[in-house]
Amino acid sequence: MDSGELSHMENGDSKGKEVMNGKTAHTMSSSILRKKSDPMLITGVRFQVLRHFLENLQEVILGTKLTVLFPAIPLAMAADFYKFGRPWIFALSLLGLTPLAERVSFLLTEQIAYYTGPTVGGLLNATCGNATELIIALFALYQGKIHVLKYSLLGSIISNLLLVLGSSLLCGGLANLKKEQRYDRKQADVNSLLLLLGLLCHMLPLLFRYAAGGTGIFTGASILLLSRASSILMLVAYFGYIFFQLKTHRQLFESDQEEDEEDEKAVIGFWSAFSWLVGMTLLIALLSEYVVGTIEAASDSWGISVSFISIILLPIVGNAAEHAGSIIFAFKDKLDISLGVALGSATQISMFAVPLCVVVGWTMRIHMDLDFSLLETGCLALSILLVAFTLQDGTSHYMKGVVLCLCYLAIAACFFVDKIPMDQASFNMGVKPVSAA
Numbered sequence: 001m002d003s004g005e006l007s008h009m010e011n012g013d014s015k016g017k018e019v020m021n022g023k024t025a026h027t028m029s030s031s032i033l034r035k036k037s038d039p040m041l042i043t044g045v046r047f048q049v050l051r052h053f054l055e056n057l058q059e060v061i062l063g064t065k066l067t068v069l070f071p072a073i074p075l076a077m078a079a080d081f082y083k084f085g086r087p088w089i090f091a092l093s094l095l096g097l098t099p100l101a102e103r104v105s106f107l108l109t110e111q112i113a114y115y116t117g118p119t120v121g122g123l124l125n126a127t128c129g130n131a132t133e134l135i136i137a138l139f140a141l142y143q144g145k146i147h148v149l150k151y152s153l154l155g156s157i158i159s160n161l162l163l164v165l166g167s168s169l170l171c172g173g174l175a176n177l178k179k180e181q182r183y184d185r186k187q188a189d190v191n192s193l194l195l196l197l198g199l200l201c202h203m204l205p206l207l208f209r210y211a212a213g214g215t216g217i218f219t220g221a222s223i224l225l226l227s228r229a230s231s232i233l234m235l236v237a238y239f240g241y242i243f244f245q246l247k248t249h250r251q252l253f254e255s256d257q258e259e260d261e262e263d264e265k266a267v268i269g270f271w272s273a274f275s276w277l278v279g280m281t282l283l284i285a286l287l288s289e290y291v292v293g294t295i296e297a298a299s300d301s302w303g304i305s306v307s308f309i310s311i312i313l314l315p316i317v318g319n320a321a322e323h324a325g326s327i328i329f330a331f332k333d334k335l336d337i338s339l340g341v342a343l344g345s346a347t348q349i350s351m352f353a354v355p356l357c358v359v360v361g362w363t364m365r366i367h368m369d370l371d372f373s374l375l376e377t378g379c380l381a382l383s384i385l386l387v388a389f390t391l392q393d394g395t396s397h398y399m400k401g402v403v404l405c406l407c408y409l410a411i412a413a414c415f416f417v418d419k420i421p422m423d424q425a426s427f428n429m430g431v432k433p434v435s436a437a
Helices: 003-011 025-031 048-060 072-081 086-116 118-128 131-142 146-175 185-212 217-248 270-302 306-318 320-331 335-363 374-390 398-416 422-428
Strands: none
Touching (some): 048 086, 048 270, 086 306, 086 320, 131 146, 131 270, 131 306, 131 335, 146 320, 146 335, 146 374, 185 217, 217 335, 270 306, 306 320, 320 335, 374 398
């Protein structure tokens, strides 16, 4: 059986699939960190099945510039098996998540999406584009560490809005000093509206708690009920946004392609991509469990608060590949892609990941609500409003990036000096360790 027949059987499609007409900003930003494989390395392999496996291994494992971080995965497992220091397990797990997150994006939003078509591929990207953050949040929910869950999701939103977008505007402005950078405001307006809706749903439980003047039993039950109702509305709005993005106004979200046709073709078969995706998802789940289980030990050992680690460090390391891609496209004066990455990811976490955790906690009878503390909610509100004002004129220069980055540093400094004990922080967030129906 030759390689063509093997690929034909694996893909389950004798006619092949047409190349997707448009790539999302998330997909294009991740592809910037990919590197082409060298077919000469495996031409000497005689056995066809072994050659096919090595081809997949070369594309999936060696096909990224983050390959050097893959050894952190077995090192984290060994550190856990041999009972090394828990801060070491946390640090190695965090490093191991970086290439895994990029590879899941490669498999899910490019390889599998090539065979399923642009609509299903866009749906996969819209629901699973931030799979790593979602898996970490679900493990924190399962272990009852609601404060870690809220901190990490909040940090991802703020990081995308201020750090990713700010550094992209800064670098793009410095690289294009002699020309005015412009972008399409329509996509930014849609994302800004959704972020403001999410902010309203986040603020209502907090305002209700302060208006009620306490955290009694009846107040907590009302906040929980309000959070669950708001989460359902947020999910409805997000799925409406997906329909808007993939069907009625798809042209607003499609990024112009200047890539070679070779880059648009799938490099591995559907079932190979699916198998690799399952395996890497399991590894992400394992490392996420390590991260959630050791984050407090790392906080005590390093003298850094859990809030700073969750809000600042986790998003930076976990989304490093996506962030780098966004900055590189800004250098190339492709701000629409950079804005799509930053705003799209922030919208997905705010309107999908957060309410999904509330609903999942509801089914697990865990008290998970949208009542973030005053400090966290205030930082989120100011970040969203600042970005909305920054993007209102459709033009960009490096000074906008400077302001956004400085705002992120100010927020990072705030949580760095935040030494509130976890029990008090959980109380401020309205977190209860006992489940509530």
